[in-house]
Amino acid sequence: MVECHMDELTVDINMIACSGVGLCAHLAPEDIGLDAWGFPILLNGKIHSPDQVRRAASSCPRRALSVLTSSD
Amino acid sequence: MFVSHLGQAVHAQRFDYAAHIDHWGSRPMRRGRAGTELHREVAEVGLTGCGGSHFPIAKKWGPVLAAGPGGTVVINGAEGEPGSVKDAVVMQTQPHLVLDGAMNVAEIIGARDIIIWLEESAHASADSMGKAIAERQHSGDPLLPITMMWAPSGYLSGESTAVIAGVRGEPVAPTHTLDRARPWGHDLPILVHNVETLARVGMLGHTGAGEYPRTVLITLSLSIEEGVLTDRRVVEAGVSDTIGDVFDRHGVDAASWILLGGFAGTWHQADQARLLPLAPDLLRNNGLSLGAGIVIVVPRGRELLPQAAAIAHIMAGESAGQCGPCVFGLPAVAKALDRGRLGDVMDLSMMIKGRGGCGLPDGVLRMVESAVDVLQEKVGADDGGVSHG
Numbered sequence: 001m002v003e004c005h006m007d008e009l010t011v012d013i014n015m016i017a018c019s020g021v022g023l024c025a026h027l028a029p030e031d032i033g034l035d036a037w038g039f040p041i042l043l044n045g046k047i048h049s050p051d052q053v054r055r056a057a058s059s060c061p062r063r064a065l066s067v068l069t070s071s072d
Numbered sequence: 073m074f075v076s077h078l079g080q081a082v083h084a085q086r087f088d089y090a091a092h093i094d095h096w097g098s099r100p101m102r103r104g105r106a107g108t109e110l111h112r113e114v115a116e117v118g119l120t121g122c123g124g125s126h127f128p129i130a131k132k133w134g135p136v137l138a139a140g141p142g143g144t145v146v147i148n149g150a151e152g153e154p155g156s157v158k159d160a161v162v163m164q165t166q167p168h169l170v171l172d173g174a175m176n177v178a179e180i181i182g183a184r185d186i187i188i189w190l191e192e193s194a195h196a197s198a199d200s201m202g203k204a205i206a207e208r209q210h211s212g213d214p215l216l217p218i219t220m221m222w223a224p225s226g227y228l229s230g231e232s233t234a235v236i237a238g239v240r241g242e243p244v245a246p247t248h249t250l251d252r253a254r255p256w257g258h259d260l261p262i263l264v265h266n267v268e269t270l271a272r273v274g275m276l277g278h279t280g281a282g283e284y285p286r287t288v289l290i291t292l293s294l295s296i297e298e299g300v301l302t303d304r305r306v307v308e309a310g311v312s313d314t315i316g317d318v319f320d321r322h323g324v325d326a327a328s329w330i331l332l333g334g335f336a337g338t339w340h341q342a343d344q345a346r347l348l349p350l351a352p353d354l355l356r357n358n359g360l361s362l363g364a365g366i367v368i369v370v371p372r373g374r375e376l377l378p379q380a381a382a383i384a385h386i387m388a389g390e391s392a393g394q395c396g397p398c399v400f401g402l403p404a405v406a407k408a409l410d411r412g413r414l415g416d417v418m419d420l421s422m423m424i425k426g427r428g429g430c431g432l433p434d435g436v437l438r439m440v441e442s443a444v445d446v447l448q449e450k451v452g453a454d455d456g457g458v459s460h461g
């Protein structure tokens with residue numbers, strides 16, 4: 001991905017689909033944490049590590065994470 | 073001269089089709105230029121969604137029109153919220169105004185059918201709407217095919233993504249959508265409008281923008297105990313009125329607290345609430361909303377916190393059980409309220425806010441946070457009084 005798009009990335013969490021397994025927080029620890037009940041919570045306003053977040057999104061067993069660019 | 077106020081009308085008997093024609097006249101067709109004209113007038117009078125969203129109706133039609141003809145208009149009569157009975161009253165007194173509005177919208181967007189979406193307990197409303205359909209068929213006035221569909225009763229029964237899911241035969245629960253302006257996805261548009269909103273589109277079709285009454289319908293509940301509302305009445309007020317005007321007109325004088333906008337609304341000290349305007353845009357400038365036109369009065373002598381806690385428990389029970397932060401977070405908030413741990417309440421709120429799959433948790437948190445705010449404000453004011461005394 002081209003660097004200059006970095007700050008336009010956002011992550012959408014489909015909380016309806018998410019089952020709170022917490023895999024995403026392991027794969028993208030810089031951007032995704034877990035709340036008191038084990039559900040993902042975004043840690044930063046801007047994505048720090050797009051590669052981690054993309055990997056977390058494609059690894060999510062419930063397909064609950066979408067990485068979006070602001071043009072989406 | 074039009075005697076055109078919805079509120080005057082809703083306090084009358086049910087208008088059958090003959091009475092409707094007598095009062096409003098027959099519905100002007102809204103195809104082509106006439107549709108464009110009504111679309112413009114809807115924008116001109118600033119009609120916004122009366123189900124709680126207050127989203128501009130003319131804007132909501134934009135993506136539907138762009139999608140081309142076809143699709144469905146849903147008359148959403150599932151109020152869900154115990155503090156709102158205005159749509160039931162509209163359906164039971166002015167069913168033909170609702171049908172006029174739905175037909176107007178259907179012609180403007182080129183919809184092929186209409187669905188009436190009701191809570192399964194809404195027998196009287198179903199009866200009135202069903203009769204209205206029969207009355208029109210007898211008179212030979214054309215209606216699009218209309219079907220009634222039933223939602224399980226509950227707070228989320230009328231949530232628009234849940235309605236769309238239900239119309240498609242899926243479970244009636246909120247769904248996730250990345251494109252809020254096109255919640256129907258790639259299929260034909262499913263346009264969901266609140267009953268009062270459609271009655272207003274119907275009314276506007278008869279009156280035109282010039283004579284259109286700029287009013288709001290309010291369900292005024294005069295008492296609340298453990299989250300259960302009693303003494304509910306539906307009243308109409310002008311958009312230039314204040315809450316105080318409504319109270320004066322309806323004899324509300326012994327109030328301590330007000331819950332504005334329903335179970336997802338905001339708490340106010342009654343004396344301060346009197347000054348609040350009813351106009352949706354003015355309220356919005358203060359970060360407030362009437363929601364689905366809801367004002368709940370806590371009578372003098374009753375505490376605020378137990379009411380807020382009871383509502384938080386009820387709403388936690390209404391959760392559709394789909395999203396972790398809502399399923400686990402709302403009961404935790406309600407329990408913290410029970411114990412009077414306001415600091416914990418605010419911490420939990422920070423953690424949950426913005427993370428539900430639908431707006432329910434954020435609505436509850438708005439209500440809860442405002443309870444904490446006004447209580448702390450009051451403590452501050454009382455302390456101030458002491459130190460200056």
Ligand code: SF4
Nearest residue numbers: 018019021022024060
């Ligand atoms: S990996 Fe997917 S399902 Fe698991 S917690 Fe993260 S978003 Fe939820």
Ligand code: SF4
Nearest residue numbers: 392394395398428429
């Ligand atoms: S946020 Fe709560 S009420 Fe809304 S869809 Fe999720 S679980 Fe259901």
